[in-house]
């Protein structure tokens with residue numbers, strides 16, 4: 001397991017980008033407290049979701065958004081609900097919180 005960041009640094013619906021073993025990762029705490037992680041690579045063209053600006057959420061704050069062509073992803077499972085890769089999904093990264101630290105699990 002590799003440490004990624006402090007648990008306290010992940011506030012609900014405020015995604016963070018951290019270095020991973022292969023590129024960067026998106027870490028996101030959902031409103032009910034569950035933590036999700038995804039590879040920061042859009043299924044449309046493989047680029048980082050925030051390549052144009054350091055923003056990862058839609059204007060209303062409900063969806064993860066790719067700045068490439070505007071694809072919107074459901075935070076809970078990374079499935080693309082709108083945009084050029086509709087029906088595809090972000091690649092999940094299993095996470096675990098241990099003693100106040102978020103770890104990549106695997």
Ligand code: FES
Pocket residue numbers: 042043044045046047066067068069070071083084085
């Ligand atoms: S690269 Fe993400 S929507 Fe096109």
